[in-house]
Amino acid sequence: MSKTHLSLQDKISELRQRFIEQFPARLTIVTEQHQRLSEAPIEQARLAPELHRFFHSVKGTGNSLRFPQLAALADQAETLITQKESALLDAEVLAELGSLLERMVEVHTLESHALRLASAADGFEPDFELNQEQGAASATQNPRLIYLCDDEPDQVAQLMHHLRCFGHDVVHFSTTEAFFDAVLMQPPDAVIMDVHFPQGKIAGTETLANLKRLTDFDLPAIVISGHGDFTSRLSAVRAGCQGYFIKPVKPLDVMLALDELTTPQKEEPLRVLLVDDEPDVASYHALLLEQVGMVVKAVHLPSEAFAALERFSPDLLLVDFYMPACSGKELASIIRQQPEYVGLPILYLSSETDSRKQLSAMGAGVEAFLTKPVVPEELVTTVQLHAERLRLLRSLMIRDSMTGLYNHSTTTELIGKSLAHASRNDEAQTMAMIDIDSFKEVNDTHGHLAGDQVIVTLARLLQSRLRQSDIVGRYGGEEFVVLLKQTTAGQARDLMDTLREDFSRIDFHTSDQCFRCTFSVGISAFPRHASTEPLRLAADQALYRAKALGRNRVEVDP
Structure with a gap:
């Protein structure tokens, strides 16, 4: 084998x-x-x-x-x-x-x-099972298939228009029977379902519930209905629906909720650095963590830990407590003296059972003490909980709170790393600077809440239509930056032009008004501009030309 x-x-x-x-x-x-x-x-x-x-x-x-x-x-x-x-x-x-x-x-x-x-007799059989659900997300954003089941044509046309602006493939059904048969033939990525149909007051949600019983599969679903009564809402919850909107719906609200359901979450495997001077024990613990999708790097000398920390960038450090020359407690103390590793979770592994010694060892700023032999499920769960907490804290630090995109400093850092990689591999990359046109007028005319809605919508549009490998950040205010990997300036211009046209057709609603917005784009190419700042300045100059030439257009650095 x-x-x-x-x-x-x-x-x-x-x-x-x-x-x-x-x-x-x-x-x-x-x-x-x-x-x-x-x-x-x-x-x-x-x-x-x-x-x-x-x-x-x-x-x-x-x-x-x-x-x-x-x-x-x-x-x-x-x-x-x-x-x-x-x-x-x-x-x-x-x-x-x-x-x-x-x-x-x-x-x-x-x-x-x-x-x-x-x-x-066919070997050693461990008396445990480990869940292996972690996996890499899709590398590209594919169009999502949406089934819309509604027998009121006035609602359908406008909703389908906005869904297609976000890049969804939409199929409309006017009867629950046709919808039911289509799901069995090809399940969609998500469903928008009315509740009331001629055959019953909750026929739509009953159809979803029947499909769930038949297929044992939860379809991501949102309800639109002209009725907000308790019975209708309860039927939606029992059918597993994640949203409920009262007609007449604002297409943008439904679109954003649906996009939240269908946008795949990029789950990077958790990274664990294991320091243990016993290679066999280190290999055993690494196997348990790798079995659930984690990436593990093992070193057997405490003196190697710092170089591994820098190269590997772990989410958690797993350290044997008793090691010659440098104990786990001493290593943890050394690491905690470095500002960049103050928040890194550290867990001890040891056969030490003396609770007083364990408590004393925790003084080095260590989160947990796992006693050997560890229960496999306990090891995996403890590592996951502490590592994911660090991931969450890091996410809050690197992302813009309004849009969820990378913030300015993180975007700049990621672009720099991506350009360095592209330089080593002789790859084309393109930067697009995007700015919402006349945004001050939007705030002055419709209010800051409406302006925030425009910013969030553009962020969602970029997230849903661009690849997960691309870098998308909010550069400040109403300005965004995108780094398109393995993409030429011509390809970037065509893509941004399509996004610009789709965004210009989205309706934004205030209490008494409906309005639309546009954006302008400036594009520059790597390796013509060999580093982050020259690339950004060139894209910014192209954006300035797009504004000067009338806005709502894409300009490429000559």
Whole structure:
């Protein structure tokens, strides 16, 4: 079987096999060290820590890889040495350690035999299952298929127009029967459903509920209805609908709600840096986290942690508490002294069960203490909770609060990184500076709430129509910036022209008025302009020309 296709069970079996195969050589070395200790007590300062480290390692690895008898013997030996921390290991303790080493030889033979039997019977089967729902989102924004079921033609035409402005493919049904059959043939990405039809006051939502029972699938759905009574609303909730609008609806409100339902969320895998001097234990914990879609980088020397932090940019640090030369607590303290890592979640992994020592270790600003052998589900859940919290805090720092787009500083940083990547790979990239035309007049005439609605709508339009790989940011006020990857200036001009025309046909509503807005665009190309600032200045100059030539147009840097 190819290693790239090994199951979690196969990978853990490999780790167990490797541990058992390597154990005799390790046992020989430590037995020789024990013999020298017995013959030359003067060697204790050098050799006793080596014995301690061996037993601690076997205890942790044995527990994690399910070798309980070896782990129990190692625990007894470690306890003997720890109790003599401030004194020489006397003859009685050395004799007990020798006896434990002899028993380890016997247990290793038994464990090796049991492992061979397990392999012959299809291998080691872990008594846990891990959820594997994380995955990469689609790299491009494809048009979403929307089914609109409504028998009132006056509502349909205007709503379909606005949905198509946002790039949706819309299919209209005037009867629930035709809608029902179409869903069975090709499920849509989302549904807009009326409630009342000739065959019943809640026929629309009953149709959705019947589809859900038949297919066991929740269709993202929004209700539009001329009735706001409790029965209609309750039927919508029971059918799993996520929105309810009273006719006459404002198309923009429905459109934005629907876009919220259908826009795919880009979920980057959580990134975990694991610092553990025991390669087998590190591999085991990495396997558990990778099985649910996380990306794990393991280092085995604390001194390597800083370089890994800089290169890997983890969402969480998982650190073994007991390591030679530098303990987990010491490493956590060093990391916390660096301002850029003050908020990085750090979790300890250790076989330490003394609650006082655990609490003392938390003083370095560590979030949690996981005791080996960890329960796989507990490890995954704890890592997810702490890492996702950091993701949320980072998101609040890098995104514009009104639109959800990247803010000015983050946009600039991301564009710089993207251009550096494009330079290394000889890729074309294009910048578009976008500015809403006569925006001050919108605020003065219709009020700031209406102006905010225009800004949010343009942000949603850009998010829904551009690729997830493109960079879209709010540069300030009514100005936006877009970096289109692997795109020429001509391609960018055509795309922006299409977006401009669609945006100009969107109706915005205030309490007593309906109005439309336009925007202008300036485009510049990389590598003609080799870095962020020259590229931005060129796009800004092109935008200025678009404004001077009458607005509502796209101009390309010559």
